[in-house]
Amino acid sequence: MAYALVALGFVLALNAAGAVNFAHGDLVVLGGAIAVVAGQSTGLAAPLLLPLVALALGCAGIVAARVAILPLAARPPEATFVATIALAAIIEHGLTVTLGAAPRTAPALVGSGSFDIAGVALGRQPLAIVVVGGVLVAGVWFLLERTQVGRRMRAVSSDRHMARAVGIPVGRYIMLSLALAGALAGIAGLLLGHQFLVAPTQGAGHMLKAYIAVALGGWGSVPGALLGALGIGFFETFVSAGFGDAWASVALYVGVLVVLAFRPQGLFGEPAGRRA
Template sequence: MDAAQLLFNTLALGSAYALAALGFVLILNSVGTVNFAQGDLVVAGGYLSVTLLSVFSTLDGQSLLYTLFAPFPGILFLPIIMGIMGVLGALLSLVIYFPLRSRPVVTVFVSTIALSIILRSSFQNLFGGAPQAGPPLLDMDHWAYFSEIPPSQMDSQSFGVILVTGLLMTALHLLLTKSHLGKRLRAAAQDPAMARAIGIPVHKMFLLSFALATALAATAGLLLSNRYFVTPDEGAVLMLKAYIAVTIGGWGHLGGAVVGALLIASFEIIFGSVTSQPLAEIALYLFVLGLLFFRPQGLFGEALGRRA
């Protein structure tokens, strides 16, 4: 494998991790606790896209919808999945967070662990343990006459993943920094009491954070589903990667989480290609333990102060 291909793979894997990690940070910032089910929400997005694909492929080959979107089914599914999972995320927060918000933070942590167990066991029973492939972002069979466009060494899926992630992250950044709504979201997360005092509906903002985080997680699931397949147990590893990315990048830092995700992906791919995959994982965990020992505030410092 030459360097360009390696870099390209790293970017693709890193962007998917970054999407999962971003959702993780959004919830972290608003609620102040780890969402242990973040990885399983990614997997839920993956299975939703698999289901949508099976529905889509039963469509009449001549119908308008099919002819329009057959070259890029993933692009069609993206808004549908984000919508469904966003609503689901808001509904879930009504069960796992809002009844517990006056209790210690650890309690919410444990309730997300419970959600994670419930989701994982549901996937196992509904879809079985075998890996399933999701829809491609760009279906190359329909792009035969364009096959020269993506450089031959870079496969089209990775290209699509990087592109979509880049667009979504830019959109999220603009939403949070430029829009009125984004500023309110951040205000509610940083100081709920003060935000409430100046008339921001804090609970609605938290609900929205959950919806946004779940939609991002589900997008990551869609992006990963074709290239890396979907399995029920994958969520635990993804959650751990997001957790580590956020710790590396600095607890509560959006940008730091993205950098952390890219670092983990490059570490995995480069280290893994030199030695073996298990060794790369062990090295990553040792690195995390070392980081916690020497610099627990992460590479860019903690954005999240201690909340009294």
């Protein structure tokens, strides 16, 4: 579920800014790190940290795009790739310098323990992650599909030029999308940070999974990204149960290469008629 949040943020930023953000994974780590530090210094419980982290990373998402994506809009996509990779390295090494390289634990969302449901033991923590993730995904879906703000965000990512021509203040909606993308990354960082700890070097891994989810689910498609993320989650869980984590990842990457070799447009293709 946390993957879904990462992928959702990734695709929102992709649609709003029109570019891959290689630093998205490091925004996730940054979210986790802020949760660690804020948790230690304020002693606040995780549910209270959640909005704090979301707010901080919302701002970080905007700053990231302002620094490394939006100024390069007129250049070939590779310029943005390099700029965001550099940004990712800045976040990673910035965290290493300030916090050290050792992994740390983010505060738990709820107390430990488990429920017994029909004889299956469910940890309270994983359950809480699924619930929080589910609520957020549903919330974002509601925002995009059912509100005027969401419609306008989608109109802006569909055709920025035309959106201006019907009087939508495009700049404001792009910033909003980027802030939302950052906030989702931050929350994902907090959720992942308890189970898998927080270490500065994790960013690339998070980013790669979101990238794969979006590429497989259909470039730029929000439901596709969610499906892709859930698919990756299930795939890893089941394959790693049989063969171990590492080989599950190898199988996943080989799968990606095979898909790209046979379907250069991604598994479900680009969304039809971006510019009808």
